[in-house]
Amino acid sequence: MLRESNNAFSVxxxxxxxxxxxxxxxxxxxxxxxxxxxxxTISVSSMARNVLPLTWSxxxxxxxxxFLLFWAEAEKMYANPSFRAKLVLLTLAGxxxxxxxxTIYRRAHEWESQHVSPWRARITAIASLAxxxxxxxxxxxxxxx
Amino acid sequence: xxLHAWFMALAHSPLGRAMQNSRWGFAxxxxxxxxxxxxxxxxxxxxxxxxxxVILKGESAITISRELNRLLLGSLAxxxxxxxxxxxxxxxxxxxxxxxxxxxxxxxxxxxxxxxxHRQAILHARSxxxxxxxxxxxxxxxxxxxxxxxxxxxxxxx
Numbered sequence: 501m502l503r504e505s506n507n508a509f510s511v512x513x514x515x516x517x518x519x520x521x522x523x524x525x526x527x528x529x530x531x532x533x534x535x536x537x538x539x540x541t542i543s544v545s546s547m548a549r550n551v552l553p554l555t556w557s558x559x560x561x562x563x564x565x566x567f568l569l570f571w572a573e574a575e576k577m578y579a580n581p582s583f584r585a586k587l588v589l590l591t592l593a594g595x596x597x598x599x600x601x602x603t604i605y606r607r608a609h610e611w612e613s614q615h616v617s618p619w620r621a622r623i624t625a626i627a628s629l630a631x632x633x634x635x636x637x638x639x640x641x642x643x644x645x
Numbered sequence: 646x647x648l649h650a651w652f653m654a655l656a657h658s659p660l661g662r663a664m665q666n667s668r669w670g671f672a673x674x675x676x677x678x679x680x681x682x683x684x685x686x687x688x689x690x691x692x693x694x695x696x697x698x699v700i701l702k703g704e705s706a707i708t709i710s711r712e713l714n715r716l717l718l719g720s721l722a723x724x725x726x727x728x729x730x731x732x733x734x735x736x737x738x739x740x741x742x743x744x745x746x747x748x749x750x751x752x753x754x755x756x757x758x759x760x761x762x763h764r765q766a767i768l769h770a771r772s773x774x775x776x777x778x779x780x781x782x783x784x785x786x787x788x789x790x791x792x793x794x795x796x797x798x799x800x801x802x803x
Binding site: 525526 | 669672675676682688701708712716794795802
């Protein structure tokens with residue numbers, strides 16, 4: 501049905517792009533805070549508490565819209581190298597976030613108000629920026645293969 | 646020179662020629678444009694949601710706006726520059742695209758609004774419960790930027 505309806509595909513694609521903007525834009529600002537580049541006066545955990553619900557909403561909508569887009573072209577997607585790269589990068593971004601939240605973030609109260617975070621938190625922030633940028637680049641490249 | 650002549654001049658400029666002749670040029674510049682969009686969208690959202698009193702209520706709206714101003718204008722600059730390169734590849738098509746015209750009008754409105762009424766709203770917001778006008782300014786700002794994005798997406802479709 502989706503494959504046959506050009507309009508539905510375009511609308512879902514637009515929702516997908518907007519929700520990724522929400523996801524990446526909010527996580528990028530949190531990452532930049534952890535690197536000490538913006539909003540240094542606000543603690544990391546206060547930023548995380550306020551920003552992560554937005555990130556998760558963006559993630560939920562992009563996964564749902566992404567699944568619908570995949571469904572419409574599943575066969576083509578399966579063999580698409582960019583699609584595979586996107587899934588790998590997405591998994592790595594997930595693991596990066598999981599490791600951060602289960603280790604260094606647990607002790608956030610010890611370092612959250614420092615202007616520059618400990619090196620492990622900075623590495624996580626750089627990895628997060630790089631991996632999510634990669635997800636966007638690979639996602640855009642899907643259409644070119 | 647008419648507006649159409651400017652568009653044609655861009656299409657025939659060295660930049661336009663390079664974009665039209667390169668196989669991956671458009672794709673790469675489009676990716677940069679999208680990354681800029683994500684950062685711009687995130688900054689706009691956080692500033693406006695603070696104005697609406699949805700997030701970071703304990704922090705001053707002025708501080709948040711001042712801090713994110715660099716990020717917002719930086720990503721906007723990246724988007725404008727990459728946007729000009731994208732435009733140079735298909736300037737003739739964009740000149741006649743209703744979606745492109747809407748996007749430019751909305752972009753101009755969003756930028757003018759950001760530097761005038763939105764700035765005033767930030768200065769009046771202070772901390773605590775947001776007042777009526779700052780809330781309206783936040784909603785108008787979100788709608789304008791959202792409109793720029795939707796119209797931009799539509800350029801490729803219409």
